[in-house]
Amino acid sequence: MNLTTKLFAGFVLISFLFTTVAIVNYRLSEDVISNSAFVSDSQNITRTSASLQRSIIDMETGMRGYLLTGNRTFLDPYFSAAALIPGQFDLLKKLMKDNPDQLKRVKEIEDLHRKWRDEFAVLLIEEKDKENKTSDLYRGIQKLEHGFLVLNEEGKRITDQMRIYFKDFNSIEYKVREARNARLAESIADTRRISTTLTVISVMLGLVWAYYITRLISRRILKMVNLADRISHGEYKTQIEDDANDELTRLSESLNRMASTIDNTFTELDSKNKELDQFAYVVSHDLKAPLRGIENASRWVEEDMGKELPSHIQEYLLMMRVRVHRMENLINGILALARIGRSHLEEGMVDVQALLFEVIDMLNPPQGFKVHLPERLPVVQGAKVELQQVFSNLLSNAIKYHHREHGNVTVTHQQLEDAHEFSVIDDGPGIEEEYHDRIFVLFQTLQERDAVESTGVGLAIVKKIIERRGGTIKVTSTLGKGSAFTFTWPTRVLEEA
Known part of the structure; x- marks a missing residue:
């Protein structure tokens, strides 16, 4: 029946x-x-x-x-x-x-x-x-x-x-x-x-009839839930055996087909990921090798010519090496952006105060810049490398794009209901409102690359890391008075699909 x-x-x-x-x-x-x-x-x-x-x-x-x-x-x-x-x-x-x-x-x-x-x-x-x-x-x-x-x-x-x-x-x-x-x-x-x-x-x-129907349906649904649970743990070849020949049987058959499709899809995806890893290796190795060759050749020219090398040729060679370094940094940035979410990073509790001290020490701000931190910062859950990338990019941008030789960068924290909210505030030139969305797009910069050395990848990496964790990032700015980059870091980790 x-x-x-x-x-x-x-x-x-x-x-x-x-x-x-x-x-x-x-x-x-x-x-x-x-x-x-x-x-x-x-x-x-x-x-x-x-x-x-x-x-x-x-x-x-x-x-x-x-x-x-x-x-x-x-x-x-x-x-x-x-x-x-x-x-x-x-x-x-x-x-x-x-x-x-x-x-x-x-x-x-x-x-x-x-x-x-x-x-x-x-x-x-x-x-x-x-x-x-x-x-x-x-x-x-x-x-x-x-x-x-x-x-x-x-x-x-x-x-x-x-x-x-x-x-x-x-x-x-x-x-x-x-x-x-x-x-x-x-x-x-x-x-x-x-x-x-x-x-x-x-x-x-x-109640007796409802109990009978409920037991009948719940047992069948429990089988489907177990199938979905096994699929979520990577057992894509699992199947449901159902011979009742009713409406739920057709649903079981659909779930079985879905499991088979997921299995085929993940098999193909795994193959594509291997190809992508191979491509990343090729990009990292084969593209960087000619760049290193160009840099070495420019240095050899300088060494061979010595003092006979005209000043304008020395300038061209220096510009060539700068372009080579920029290209190498751009390749590294693209690879870093591509690896976000694909490589398994160890999760743990991260002391934000200690992490910021490390980031500031690594950036080594010029003497005219001061970075102000709160007396107390929280310990958050996450991958230390990712949070380090976020703060490193935001702090380096605040220093790099400052229009004066001295300035202040301030980090603030606020505890929300289900997230930590951090802000990196500078007193730099500010950003016009029409560019607030553009700056998070890959390869987008607001100044000429020759004026400030930049690949245009940093904020794209920051945005991808934060949104992958379920947070948000936004910028508020006043021309001539500085900018504030505010992002949230959820207290609970989102499960990866």
Whole structure:
């Protein structure tokens, strides 16, 4: 079976399980939502019932206060409650439309309240109003035309009956709510239990399948990683054996072909390197031999002619030897540039302070020049020969291209997060900005070669050494005030390809 098919089958299985869990959770949640909605409606019903009861009590209390005192201020809650009660009855009946028994009780309460209001409260309030208009003397409830309704407690019997209906109504509603609350708690518990069980089963099956697929793929990938690791250590003839005949098999075959190609390429490269080494030997030996012959011939001419040699001929012979030396230095510089990265140099910890003392001693600056070093310089990792070449070229250039017979060269150091930053600063003539990139190009010089002896290879060597280690080099300069060559030397060595 192809790897894609296995992965697809696993995803289908896991998707089916999670879909099942989602459907079951949805159905269980419907029951929870239904019970929650019922409980919420029941709470709304009891709140409306309680509010209605308070309104009825407010009407009764306001009416009694007015009848006893004749002060119409007591009628304010009466009329306020009277305005609210019709809407409260309508809302309560709307909430009970699906419960005929409770709806019947609400209508009975409404009928009793209407009877109390129309046949009791309204009559007594109107009579009390007439009494207040015709007499300033308070004569009591018994003097009213319908005062007997109060004395024989007719109104009290109606309100007591309403309280009984309210009590029965609320009692039934509380019992139903408790039952629904129990069902709600049970449905929540069922939802949690079933959802947790199904989710755990789904996750376990998904993990088992994922473990199987992961093990299947990881073993195959580990073989490929081992192949790449062996290739990185030079075992280019190694191969992967894979007979699964799936997508990773094709990848294994590609890696095997890559290993064979690398083996052939490195074999050819090794052959080319040997040819290049032979060519370097030829350049070093066969080109230098004629140059030495030319120099020797010029000296022989001087020796043979002696004092008879005209001054201008002596000048030409001297110029010839200078050109010969320049050509020899140029050949040495080209060979040094070509060997960077090809020859294995011993890596170690290099004391930059001691190395700079050696470089300065080797350069032997003229008396008018001073080289300033920090009190402390780091110990860095690298090939001492390469770092020596870098500082030697930068310091010699600072002295060689100085426009005065005296000057100062300063070396600074700064510790960066992952590299050391060094700067070689001089107070020479400076370099125009347009030449800042050009000076690092092979054979490029800013002065005539006859004015300053230079091959134009030094900064190219510096740039190649630094960039090969993963560092950078740049120049900043102000005309007439000097230049600063700043380079970074990484603290970690880059692995060679």
